[in-house]
Structures are given as structure tokens and as C-alpha cells.
Amino acid sequence: MEYVSTRGSTPALGFEDVLLSGLARDGGLFVPAHWPSLETAEMRALSDLDYAAIAARIIRPFIDVDVLDDNALAHLTRDTYEWFDHPDVAPLRQIDDDTWLLELFHGPTLAFKDFALQLLGRLFEHVLDRRDARITIVGATSGDTGSAAIEACRDRSNLDIFMLHPDGRVSEVQRRQMTTVIADNVYNIALGGTFDDCQDLVKALFADHALRDELGLSAVNSINWARVMGQIAYYFAAAARLAVPDEALTFVVPTGNFGNVYSAYVARQMGLPISRLVVASNRNDILYRFFANGEMSILGVEPSLSPSMDIQVSSNFERLIFDLMDRDGAAVDAAIRAFRADGVLPDAAALCDGARGLFEGQRVDDAETLDVIRDVHAQTGVLLDPHTAVGVGAARKTPRDGLKRVVLATAHPAKFPDAVEQATGLRPALPMHLSDLLTHPEEATAIDNEFDAVRDFVRAHAVAAW
Numbered sequence: 001m002e003y004v005s006t007r008g009s010t011p012a013l014g015f016e017d018v019l020l021s022g023l024a025r026d027g028g029l030f031v032p033a034h035w036p037s038l039e040t041a042e043m044r045a046l047s048d049l050d051y052a053a054i055a056a057r058i059i060r061p062f063i064d065v066d067v068l069d070d071n072a073l074a075h076l077t078r079d080t081y082e083w084f085d086h087p088d089v090a091p092l093r094q095i096d097d098d099t100w101l102l103e104l105f106h107g108p109t110l111a112f113k114d115f116a117l118q119l120l121g122r123l124f125e126h127v128l129d130r131r132d133a134r135i136t137i138v139g140a141t142s143g144d145t146g147s148a149a150i151e152a153c154r155d156r157s158n159l160d161i162f163m164l165h166p167d168g169r170v171s172e173v174q175r176r177q178m179t180t181v182i183a184d185n186v187y188n189i190a191l192g193g194t195f196d197d198c199q200d201l202v203k204a205l206f207a208d209h210a211l212r213d214e215l216g217l218s219a220v221n222s223i224n225w226a227r228v229m230g231q232i233a234y235y236f237a238a239a240a241r242l243a244v245p246d247e248a249l250t251f252v253v254p255t256g257n258f259g260n261v262y263s264a265y266v267a268r269q270m271g272l273p274i275s276r277l278v279v280a281s282n283r284n285d286i287l288y289r290f291f292a293n294g295e296m297s298i299l300g301v302e303p304s305l306s307p308s309m310d311i312q313v314s315s316n317f318e319r320l321i322f323d324l325m326d327r328d329g330a331a332v333d334a335a336i337r338a339f340r341a342d343g344v345l346p347d348a349a350a351l352c353d354g355a356r357g358l359f360e361g362q363r364v365d366d367a368e369t370l371d372v373i374r375d376v377h378a379q380t381g382v383l384l385d386p387h388t389a390v391g392v393g394a395a396r397k398t399p400r401d402g403l404k405r406v407v408l409a410t411a412h413p414a415k416f417p418d419a420v421e422q423a424t425g426l427r428p429a430l431p432m433h434l435s436d437l438l439t440h441p442e443e444a445t446a447i448d449n450e451f452d453a454v455r456d457f458v459r460a461h462a463v464a465a466w
């Protein structure tokens with residue numbers, strides 16, 4: 001498989017280079033040059049397979065056999081998902097007549113990001129071994145990404161990971177899931193600034209091309225194609241268990257950076273019958289306004305009960321725009337530049353028309369989120385985390401069409417105990433394997449919000465030698 005940039009001015013690359021470089025040099029995101037597809041009979045056959053085997057089948061066309069042969073791929077997905085805490089890996093749970101939760105929080109850090117990042121860590125190791133190379137991963141996190149990335153990269157011999165989080169601005173559980181990982185190749189940086197400052201510093205590190213080459217800088221955020229790739233399989237797995245391909249499904253996806261719901265779009269491009277994709281937003285509703293009104297304009301980010309969705313500019317949306325613009329990279333480049341400069345996406349109405357047949361936006365605010373958590377608990381005994389509750393709230397706002405609906409449960413309720421307690425009076429307990437999280441020693445380095453200070457720290461500690 002070859003990959004092209006959404007901005008159209010980087011030569012096509014193979015999977016290994018796409019994995020290691022993250023962002024394209026022209027500033028675009030990599031997407032496959034064409035969409036592979038599955039025959040109906042192949043989709044039907046998925047219902048005989050376990051999760052790891054389904055993942056291997058779905059990932060197969062995206063990685064050339066000379067990079068990873070069938071055996072190695074099967075071994076890799078098996079090793080990735082056998083550590084998950086549930087025999088089904090991504091179990092379904094029915095919550096009313098036509099609605100199921102797809103529980104994606106049985107991985108090591110209790111959020112759906114483990115599905116792609118656990119795979120990504122192993123792919124990095126495999127590809128770097130083949131090339132006898134090292135890389136330096138730098139990332140910024142406001143919570144879930146950081147812990148999932150650190151857990152996926154810890155103790156891997158050919159990479160170092162530096163994760164910046166805003167000092168004092170992430171929840172205690174989220175911070176401890178990062179800072180209690182004591183490993184030679186893991187560096188937690190507590191930055192004296194906001195999440196945006198962290199992101200700006202990471203971008204500045206990547207923009208320093210000399211440093212980028214010297215240290216082999218690489219990204220694990222959801223702009224990396226392998227993140228998207230690692231999230232496609234659970235849509236097929238859910239459909240296989242709910243008797244598709246004979247029946248189309250609606251998926252409802254709590255959305256921030258548009259990565260997860262974009263993976264659903266890819267599943268549909270590969271042939272999975274999906275009738276509708278509901279993009280569920282919290283009060284940070286730029287995507288809702290796009291799908292409802294055909295306009296896209298940036299407002300300030302406001303904190304909500306579902307912090308992993310507190311995003312205005314969803315980076316993966318560029319991948320959808322690329323298809324909506326008939327894969328015209330120059331046009332995407334011009335549109336994104338105008339959007340960044342003016343805060344308004346030009347010709348959004350035409351793009352929206354192209355997307356509306358499949359996508360629908362819904363907005364669920366904090367008060368509604370708490371109501372949903374309370375209601376679902378009262379009716380079913382199930383505790384929802386606030387992100388999943390935004391999804392269930394969005395499903396309730398979407399007119400019923402007689403089809404089965406699957407809401408993605410993106411985090412374990414114990415990861416956001418305050419919101420759950422506020423709604424129900426119950427404080428969900430952490431699963432056994434994390435029960436001593438609150439007593440483990442922590443390790444992090446406090447650094448001022450200054451480019452030179454961060455760059456010097458990274459350079460001094462990265463043992464990269466390309």
C-alpha cells in the first residue's frame with residue numbers, strides 16, 4: 001500500500017515511512033492511495049474469528065507483506081490484544097431495545113486509545129528492528145493519549161518517549177497513569193503552561209528540521225495513520241457479532257480529534273454496511289455546527305465533563321475533507337491555510353452537503369451528560385463515563401430508523417470518577433490491575449514553558465543516533 005499526503009506535495013510513501021514520520025513534510029496527513037475492500041462473504045467469515053484475528057485481517061492490506069508477513073502480523077495482533085482485560089477484547093452490552101455499547105476500555109489504560117497505541121508500540125519495535133534504527137517520540141497530552149502512549153512504548157529497546165503534560169491541569173488518575181511508569185526510556189515533562197502550550201512546543205520541535213533528523217523525532221498522536229488503522233477492526237468486529245453484513249448499523253462516536261469516527265468512515269469505505277455515523281460532541285461543538293449548519297468556525301475551547309473531547313480544531317477532519325474535495329491536495333492546502341488564518345473554513349456548505357448522507361452531528365452539554373449517566377444507571381445498573389454518556393445522549397437525540405445502534409464506550413467510568421459520582425452518588429472503583437495506582441511513586445521533570453529548555457532536555461536524554 002502506498003500513502004499520499006492530504007496536501008498533495010509530498011511523494012507517496014510506504015507504510016514504514018508513514019509510521020515513523022507521522023506528519024507529512026508538506027504539513028499534510030497521510031492516507032492510503034486507495035481503499036481496500038472486503039467481499040460480503042469475507043465479512044460474514046469474520047464472525048468465526050476472535051478479535052486478534054479480525055484485527056489481522058483488517059490491517060493486512062495496509063502493510064506490505066515484505067514489511068510484515070502474515071505470520072508476523074497474526075502474532076503481533078495476538079500479542080497486542082491478549083493483555084486486554086476481557087475475553088472478547090471489545091465486548092458489546094445491550095442497554096435498550098435497539099442500542100448497544102461497544103466497550104473499548106478493557107485495555108491497560110482504560111480508554112479506547114489502547115487499541116491503536118498498543119499496536120503502534122509493537123509496530124514501531126518491529127520496523128525499527130528491521131532497520132536497526134532508533135526514534136525519539138515526543139507528544140503533548142491533556143490526559144488519555146499520554147498514558148496510553150507511555151504504556152505502549154515503555155521498555156521498548158529502540159525508542160525513547162517524551163510526554164509533555166500541563167503541570168497541575170490533568171486529573172490525578174490521568175497524571176498518575178503517566179508518572180508512575182518508571183522506565184529508562186520514559187520521560188514525563190510537567191510543563192509550566194497549558195495544554196495548548198504543550199502542543200505548540202511539540203509542533204516547534206517538529207518544525208526544527210535539524211533536530212527532527214538528528215533525533216528521529218516521531219509522533220504518536222492521532223495524526224499518525226497507524227492510529228487510525230488500529231481502530232478500524234472494532235467496527236467490523238461489532239458488526240460481525242450483530243449479524244451484519246446482512247443488516248446496516250448506525251455507530252455513535254464520542255468525538256474530539258475526529259480520529260475514532262474517521263476510522264469508522266474507513267471501515268465503510270472498505271465495504272462495511274454503515275447507514276449513519278453520529279458525531280457526538282460536548283459543548284465544544286464546532287463539528288456539530290458544521291453538520292447542522294454547514295459552517296465551520298473556531299470558538300474558544302471550554303472545559304467540560306468530557307475533557308478528552310475539549311477540542312476545537314479536529315486534526316483528522318482534514319482526512320475527510322481530502323475525500324470530500326475529490327483528493328485534490330492543492331485545494332485542501334488552500335482551504336486549511338484559510339481556516340487557520342481566518343478561523344473560518346471556506347465553502348464549508350458544499351463540503352457539508354457531501355458529508356451529510358453519512359454523517360450527522362449531535363451536541364450534548366454537561367447537564368445532559370449528567371442526566372444520561374443518572375438515567376442509564378437507574379434503568380440498567382450500568383455506569384457510564386462522561387465521554388460515553390455524550391455518545392448515549394447523542395444516540396437519544398438521533399431519530400430512530402429501525403436499525404441497530406452501537407455507541408462507542410470510549411473510557412472506563414473509574415477514569416472519571418468525579419463526574420460519575422456527581423451524577424449517581426457512586427464512585428466507581430479502578431479495576432484490580434490499577435488498584436494501587438494512587439500509592440505508587442511518581443516521576444516527572446518540571447520544565448518552564450520555553451522552547452530552548454524543552455529542546456535541551458530532550459536532546460540531552462534521547463540516545464538516538466541516526
Ligand SMILES: *Cc1c(COP(=O)(O)O)cnc(C)c1O
Pocket residue numbers: 111112113144145222254255256257258259260261308309387410411
Ligand atoms: C480521545 C478520546 C475521545 C475522542 O476521540 P477522537 O479520536 O479524538 O475523536 C473520546 N473519548 C475518550 C475517552 C478519549 O480518550
